[in-house]
Amino acid sequence: MSGPVILPRVIRTRAELSAALETAPRPVGLVPTMGALHEGHASLIRRARADNRTAIVTIFVNPRQFNEVADFDKYPRDEEMDLRTCGSAGADLVFVPGVDEIYPPGFQTSVRVGTLAEPLEGVARPGHFDGVTTVVAILLGLVRADRAYFGQKDAQQLLILRRMAADLGIGTEIAACPIVRAPDGLALSSRNARLGPEQRAAAPILRVALTAARARYGAGERNGEVLRRVMRDTLATEPLASPEYVSCADTATLLELDHVSGAALLSMAVRFGDVRLIDNDLLP
Numbered sequence: 001m002s003g004p005v006i007l008p009r010v011i012r013t014r015a016e017l018s019a020a021l022e023t024a025p026r027p028v029g030l031v032p033t034m035g036a037l038h039e040g041h042a043s044l045i046r047r048a049r050a051d052n053r054t055a056i057v058t059i060f061v062n063p064r065q066f067n068e069v070a071d072f073d074k075y076p077r078d079e080e081m082d083l084r085t086c087g088s089a090g091a092d093l094v095f096v097p098g099v100d101e102i103y104p105p106g107f108q109t110s111v112r113v114g115t116l117a118e119p120l121e122g123v124a125r126p127g128h129f130d131g132v133t134t135v136v137a138i139l140l141g142l143v144r145a146d147r148a149y150f151g152q153k154d155a156q157q158l159l160i161l162r163r164m165a166a167d168l169g170i171g172t173e174i175a176a177c178p179i180v181r182a183p184d185g186l187a188l189s190s191r192n193a194r195l196g197p198e199q200r201a202a203a204p205i206l207r208v209a210l211t212a213a214r215a216r217y218g219a220g221e222r223n224g225e226v227l228r229r230v231m232r233d234t235l236a237t238e239p240l241a242s243p244e245y246v247s248c249a250d251t252a253t254l255l256e257l258d259h260v261s262g263a264a265l266l267s268m269a270v271r272f273g274d275v276r277l278i279d280n281d282l283l284p
Ligand code: PAF
Pocket: 032, 033, 034, 060, 062, 065, 132, 135, 136, 154, 157
C-alpha cells in the first residue's frame, strides 16, 4: 500500500525561488510544464528526481505560446491535482509564478530560433515557438538548473530548445524523455481528455501509421515520399482523422527527406474535430 502523498513546497515569486535555490542541494533538475499533468509529465519528474539531488517543477500556462486567447482561456488548470502528481513523482519544489513574475512590467525581450521553428508545428502555429523559447530561456535563467527535462513527444520543441541552449551558451543540459503511451498506443497528452468516445477510440491511428512506416523502413524502404505515403494511407483508413501534416524529415534540419540515409523523424499532426493531436517516431 502506498502512503499519503507528501506535497512539495510551492513557491510563487522570483525572490522566493532565488532564496530556495541558495540552499538546494545540487545537481538541480528542472521540469518545465504548463500543468494539466499526466503520466508523461510524471515520468519527466521521476527522471529529474532520479538524476539529481533537487527536482524542481514549474507550472506556468504561458500566454505567449498560444495562438488564440480562447485556447489559452480554456487550457485546463487544476493546481491541487498537479501538486499531488508532483509530490508523488518526487518533486521537492514547485514554482507556480503569476504572469508578472515571468513577464515583469516593461518586459520586452523575445528569444527566437530561426528556420527550425518554421516547418511542421510552425506552419499551423505561427509565433508559438517564439513563446516557448522565450519562456524556457527565462525559466532556465531563473533556475540555473544542471539539467532540464522535456518529452520526446514534442520533438520539434526539443530540437529548438537544444539549438537555443547551444546558441546562447546556456549551461543547462537539455535531456529528452521517451513518449509515454496509453495501452492502446495513443501518446499521452492533456488534449486527449477533450476527445469524445468515438474520437478517443479512433486516435491510436497516429501510432498505427507510425508503426506502418517503421515496418516499411524495416523492410528496406528508404524513399521519404513512400514512407510519408504509407502514413497518409494508414490515416485515410480512419474517417474521424483529418491529417494536417505528415512528415519524414532530417533530424537536424527538419527538412523533408527524399531519401533516408541516416536518422529521420517521422511526425504528424492530425485533427479529430477541434482536437489536434501530434505524434512522432525516430528512425532507425
Ligand atoms: O511543453 C510544454 O509544456 C511547454 O511548451 C513548455 C516547455 C513548458 C513551455 O511553456
